[in-house]
Amino acid sequence: MRRMQIKEMAERLGITPRAIRYYEEKGLIAPPKEPDNRYRTFTEEEAWRLQTIVTLRRIGMPVNEIKKVLAEVDRGHEHVVTRYLELQRAATFTEWVRLKHQLEIIERMIQNGEQNHAPSWDDWYRLTRHWQEQEQWRLKWRDRWAFDRQTESFDQRVEKNDPLDLYAEYDNALQTLTEWIDARPGETGLDLGAGTGNLSGRFLANGIRMAAVDQSAEMLRRCRKKFPQMTTKLGNFLAIPFPDHAFDFVVTSFAFHHLLEEQKPLALEEMRRVLRPGGRVGIVDWMIESDETFHAWKEKIRRAGRTDVLKEMASEYYVRLDWLCQWWISRGYDVQFRSLTPMLHVWVARQRDEKDT
DSSP: OOOEEHHHHHHHHTSOHHHHHHHHHTTSOOOOBOTTTOOBEEOHHHHHHHHHHHHHHHTTOOHHHHHHHHHHHHTTOGGGHHHHHHHHHHHHHHHHHHHHHHHHHHHHHHHHHHHHTSOOHHHHHHHHHHHHHHHHHHHTOOOOSOGGGGHHHHHHHHTSOOTTSTTTTHHHHHHHHHHHHTOOTTOEEEEETOTTSTTHHHHHHTTOEEEEEESOHHHHHHHHHHOTTSEEEEOBTTBOSSOTTOEEEEEEESOGGGSOTTTHHHHHHHHHHHEEEEEEEEEEEEEESOHHHHHHHHHHHHHTTOHHHHHHHHTOOOEEHHHHHHHHHTTTEEEEEEESSSSEEEEEEEEOOGGGO
């Protein structure tokens, strides 16, 4: 078997010998060395390994993640590599969203300076500080709920229809939202926090093209198994892995309450970003219509001895219905909603026609 030395190997792959030594230092490769001169030599198999490393580095994958990919390949788990690529795609879209917002801030700073005929440092400081705070909240997205471990039991839980469970009226809620969105042939929809695809599957059944985004790889795996024709991508509310104006409607069910209060406006902006003109947004979730209603519902659950439900409620961040409505109304949307339980609401926003505004 022909062996190559490091200089030839570097020229073949279009990288520097220094890069190859770096990958060796990080434990990604371990080329043998000639016993007499200690020169590194590479077989075709080792060349393939280096080519894999270079390929993954070119798409921005960190070295520590590449090391995990190679370990899976060494164990014969090459099918797992796609999951790492999905993670890299999600990370790249997060960076793209960050850069997009950074460019918007720069444009606003330039416009501000031109209007004032000189740098307006106080205004610039406020603009950049607000943007920095938003980005910090965007980066605080975490999977605190271990949804990968809930995949097998999720569908069984929501089918119980326990009147005191948070998922009471689950089927009715999804069906109502599907009807209110009123998707038409030729339209394309996005299901955010799609889970196993129970909501998006209803649109698919009506002949609508659907994409599903979720932070849980296992939930998406189950979703693909149930609906092979659906486009699925790893991602989250704060960095939707699709370009601007990609969808006619965006829907989400039983997921928005996971967002921190500071993250909710960022998620709504992302939904609006991927909507086409005239688009619709639909949300099924637990929302607070009034403090009185919320506390009365919790008291009813407490009297029933449902500490399991109260514990779950204590760890979530339920949106206030009036705030959600006002956010979209102020941006040119009409809203409608219906209460199915004191906490569970079906909510839809439709962009107003320009001639109606």
